Amino acid sequence: MTRSRRQVLAVLQRAQQPLSAAAVHQELGLCCDQATVYRTLHYLEEQGMAESFVLHCTEHGTERYYTAVLDEHGTAIPHRHWFHCTRCHAFIELGTCAVSAMVQAFEKKQHVTVQHHVLYLTGLCGKCRDSKVPEPGGAGNKTATSENPGF
Secondary structure, three states: OOHHHHHHHHHHHHOOOOEEHHHHHHHHHHHOOHHHHHHHHHHHHHOOOEEEEEEEEOOOEEEEEEEEOEOOOOOEOOOEEEEEEOOOOOEEEEEEOOOHHHHHHHHHHHOOOOOOOOOEEEEOOHHHHHOOOOOOOOHHHOOOOOOOOOO
16 A cells, blocks of 8 residues: 555544545545545545445535545454534544434345445534524524614
């Protein structure tokens, strides 16, 4: 494996949450250009060393996020699902995959083979939910006051 591929994979393996290609590029600094990062992420996914999902965020738009499926020792990392905070953009791991049993039942009932599934949840993390800052662009979230009755 080339040095740049090893570096990109190492960034994914160290990450505690899914990363966009731009975040991987930023983490690597000047050692790899952006095109190399995109090609490498595609290669790692084709080789079964990474997986990705597409997430639409009202603030950041639609982006593809990547996670490693092998740790630094080559051991498989269990399939994971994520919660994405729409305000601070943090990811929180949901824990072990609870969809597998449903997928198996669906395969048996429908006589199909599911090759991959993606589940992510979006909303506000606890810190953002408890803050008084309104959602970006969320005019409907403003609190009415005597000076500003909300209409």
